[in-house]
Amino acid sequence: xxxxxxxxxxxxxxxxxxxxxxxxxxxxxxxxxxxxxxxPNTNICPVCMAxxxxxxxxxKKAVENVxxxxxxxxxxxxxxxxxxxxxxFYPDIPKGYQISQYKYPIVKGGKLxxxxxxxxxxxxxxxxxxHLSGVGHPEIQDEYSLIDxxxxxxxxxxxxxxxxxxxxxxxxxKVASNFAKEYQLLLQYIDASEANxxxxxxxxxxxxxxxxxxxxxxxxxxxxxxxxxxxxxxxAIKYEVERMIELFExxxxxxxxxxxxxxxxxxxxxxxQRKKESSEDYRYFxxxxxxxxxxxxxxxxxxxxxxxxxxxMQKRVRYKNDFGIKDEDIEIYINDKELAKxxxxxxxxxxxxxxxxxxxEGRGGxxxxxxxxxxxxxxxxxxxxxxxxxxxxxxxxxxxELINLVTENKISSRATKDILAMIVIDDASxxxxxxxxxxxxxxxxxxxxxxxxxxxxxxxxxxxxxxxxKENALMSLVGKIIKETNGSANPQVVIKLLKELIK
Numbered sequence: 001x002x003x004x005x006x007x008x009x010x011x012x013x014x015x016x017x018x019x020x021x022x023x024x025x026x027x028x029x030x031x032x033x034x035x036x037x038x039x040p041n042t043n044i045c046p047v048c049m050a051x052x053x054x055x056x057x058x059x060k061k062a063v064e065n066v067x068x069x070x071x072x073x074x075x076x077x078x079x080x081x082x083x084x085x086x087x088x089f090y091p092d093i094p095k096g097y098q099i100s101q102y103k104y105p106i107v108k109g110g111k112l113x114x115x116x117x118x119x120x121x122x123x124x125x126x127x128x129x130x131h132l133s134g135v136g137h138p139e140i141q142d143e144y145s146l147i148d149x150x151x152x153x154x155x156x157x158x159x160x161x162x163x164x165x166x167x168x169x170x171x172x173x174k175v176a177s178n179f180a181k182e183y184q185l186l187l188q189y190i191d192a193s194e195a196n197x198x199x200x201x202x203x204x205x206x207x208x209x210x211x212x213x214x215x216x217x218x219x220x221x222x223x224x225x226x227x228x229x230x231x232x233x234x235x236a237i238k239y240e241v242e243r244m245i246e247l248f249e250x251x252x253x254x255x256x257x258x259x260x261x262x263x264x265x266x267x268x269x270x271x272x273q274r275k276k277e278s279s280e281d282y283r284y285f286x287x288x289x290x291x292x293x294x295x296x297x298x299x300x301x302x303x304x305x306x307x308x309x310x311x312x313m314q315k316r317v318r319y320k321n322d323f324g325i326k327d328e329d330i331e332i333y334i335n336d337k338e339l340a341k342x343x344x345x346x347x348x349x350x351x352x353x354x355x356x357x358x359x360x361e362g363r364g365g366x367x368x369x370x371x372x373x374x375x376x377x378x379x380x381x382x383x384x385x386x387x388x389x390x391x392x393x394x395x396x397x398x399x400x401e402l403i404n405l406v407t408e409n410k411i412s413s414r415a416t417k418d419i420l421a422m423i424v425i426d427d428a429s430x431x432x433x434x435x436x437x438x439x440x441x442x443x444x445x446x447x448x449x450x451x452x453x454x455x456x457x458x459x460x461x462x463x464x465x466x467x468x469x470k471e472n473a474l475m476s477l478v479g480k481i482i483k484e485t486n487g488s489a490n491p492q493v494v495i496k497l498l499k500e501l502i503k
Contacts, residue, residue, distance in 0.1 A: 009248065010214045011172040011241050012221070014163040014207040015115070017183060019193045020125060020154050020200075021065045027124045027155040028056030028099065028290075035199055040130075040148040048124075048153035050095035055289050058083075062155035064299060065192040066106045066122050069157065071305045072190055073117060075110030079296045083122075087283045091147055092127040099124050100158075102284040106295065113182035114175060116162040127152040157193070159183065163207070165214060169241035172208075173234040180204050180233055185312045185334065197228050204233050209256075210244045218256065224270055226262045236263040240270050315340075323347060324367075325374040332378050339377070345396035346373050350403060373403045380417055384424050391424040398423055402430040409490055415439040441490040445497060448481075448489055452497045455480050463502060474498055 023033050029047035037043055046054035070077050084102040100123035107120035128148040161179070166172040184202055187193040195202040209221035222244075224236045240261070247255050261270040295301075310318070312334050319330045333340035350369040381399075385391045402423070406416040411434050419430045419439065434440050442448055455477055456463055466473040477498055482489050 009210045009212055009241075009245050010165050010167065011169050011237075012163050012165045012209045012211065012217050013172045013176055013237060014221075015159075015161045015176055015179060016205040016207070016223075017159045017180065018125075018203045018205075019157050019159070019183075019187055019195050020151075020202070021062050021157055022191060022193050023059055023061045023065070023155055025059060026153040027059050027062055027122075029153060031153065033154050034150070035154075035194070035196075035201055037150050040146070041150060043150045044152070048094070049149060056099065056287075058290060058293070059155055060298075062122060062157075063106065063293070063295070064304065065155075066120055066157050067295065067299060067301070067304060068190050068308060069159075069187070069192055070107035070110060070120055071301065072186055072308055072311055073110035073112045075117060075120070076108045077295060077301055078104060078106055078108065079294060080104060081106050081293045081295055083287045083290045084284045085287050086123075088277075088281075090126070091145075092129055092152070094127070094149065094152060098126070099287055099290070100284075102279070112186065113179040115164060115179050118160045118162050120157060120159045123156050123158060125151050125154040125156040163217070165217070169238045172241070173237040176204075176206060176237055177230045177234045181230055182312065189309060189312055189337075191309075197230075200228070203228065206233060206237050206240075208237055208240045208244075210241055210248070212248065218253075220256045220258045222256075222258070222270075223260045223276060224263055225260060225273070226265075228265075232263055232265065235268055236270060239263075239268065243270065323370050323374065325371055329374045329378045332382075339382075342393070342396060343374065343377060346370075346377075346400050346403070349396060349400035369403055369407045372407055373399070376403065376416070376420065380420055381424070384421055388421075388424065392427070394424055395427050398427055398430060405430055405434060409441060409443065409492070410434070411439055411441055412487060412491070414487060415441075438486060438488055440488060442485060442488050443490045443493055445493060448485075448493060449497060449501075451481055451484055451489070452494065452501060455484060456498075456501060466502065 020033075020035065025031060026033050026043075026048055029045050031043045031045050031048055034043055047056055067077055081101065081104045083099050085097040086100040086102070087097045089096050101121035105119040105121035108118075110117040110120075128151050130146045130148060131143065132146060133143050164172075164175070166175065180202075184195040184197070187195040187202070193201060197203070203225075204227040206224045206227060207221050208224060209218045211218040222240055224240055227233045227236055244256050247253055258276040260273045260276050262273050263270050315334060316330055319325060319333065320327075333343055347370045350373060351367060377399075381394070402416060402419060405411045406413060411419070411430075415434065419433050422428070422433060423430060459477060459480065462473050462476055466477075474495065478491055478494050481494050481498075482491065
């Protein structure tokens with residue numbers, strides 16, 4: 001589908017993101033919350049199966065996790081909150097209603113990744129529908145469905161953003177995707193959720209509408225479900241915007257209706273599922289089986305806030321201020337906490353406090369050694385680990401030693417790469433390897449002078465070319481000298497000697 005005259009239209013999006021919380025038990029019962037359970041209908045009980053007379057009990061840890069998320073985004077934590085019954089009948093809802101929150105969510109407001117948050121509330125997840133085929137079973141002629149209730153009742157946190165309007169669908173899609181990524185990172189950093197999209201632990205829904213008037217939003221928005229990757233978020237929003245614009249261009253804007261659509265990964269398009277329900281359709285009312293919550297009494301909010309770990313945005317600022325490394329490198333560490341921890345070990349080994357009265361080259365501006373270390377980590381080290389399965393974690397002390405060798409011109413960059421490839425397989429001292437393999441650079445001018453004179457005598461034509469004004473010819477001589485010394489000659493020393501002797 002081609003976007004037509006898209007500059008005439010404005011895209012408005014809002015996100016709803018569900019995340020399964022990381023708790024030992026389910027939201028209202030003592031069944032295990034185990035997303036890795038493979039045997040169907042194992043973690044179930046009378047409460048999550050809605051047997052008559054079974055009563056729910058609130059999981060305090062799940063409530064605390066929602067509060068922690070709210071504090072992390074600078075939101076308001078409600079003093080009073082309660083659970084409601086959201087009435088609808090699907091096979092994956094055994095009670096005929098879902099325990100959720102309507103009028104009094106736990107969290108209101110806040111901001112993340114440039115988007116304003118409306119609310120975050122807590123509810124229970126539904127069961128899993130397994131759609132199967134009768135192929136191979138002669139007694140079953142058609143497709144059929146089974147239900148696995150292991151997920152039913154798992155604590156589910158729903159975040160709802162404010163609607164944001166953008167000039168283009170590309171901008172809207174990128175902002176939505178970036179928000180979802182940042183939210184996933186936040187949940188993982190504070191250990192509230194694994195937020196693994198492939199396992200369905202985090203699910204994104206996008207509310208999309210377009211309008212020819214920036215100040216007047218089109219009321220018939222579409223909710224796109226089944227967005228299980230960041231790429232799908234971008235593609236679904238772009239497709240849906242283009243679909244709506246095409247209807248506007250053809251004078252069929254009346255066909256843009258308030259509905260729920262699914263995203264078909266195989267066909268890369270959205271498909272209509274059902275008309276969009278309103279809150280009245282769900283007939284919310286307070287759950288009579290659950291007590292009201294006075295959250296400011298139940299939790300020490302200041303203590304909870306102080307116990308939050310360093311958040312991704314805080315870490316970005318610290319890495320920039322302390323290490324001065326590239327933004328691209330910082331994002332690699334932000335997304336890989338183990339690598340970041342290792343990098344900081346290396347950085348601390350490379351950072352030397354200034355002598356009395358001296359000036360530090362490290363913290364505040366980022367030392368050159370730390371920047372060099374980061375360059376080698378994010379390019380060479382990760383590259384080797386990716387293509388060499390036998391590579392293993394490398395001692396920070398050995399990697400720091402390697403960086404000291406190259407930054408102090410004791411080995412060449414080529415030798416650095418070669419030694420690195422060795423020590424990720426057999427973690428050993430780079431200095432010992434460089435010494436044994438004669439990779440230490442020769443910096444002694446007296447030792448190198450004889451070799452330089454020999455190469456000059458053998459390459460008089462190249463010397464004449466250099467004297468004739470072609471300065472690149474000098475590098476040819478440098479290469480020959482380095483080859484003569486098996487790569488051990490310091491190129492800077494060689495260049496200095498060449499210029500002196502060619503005069």
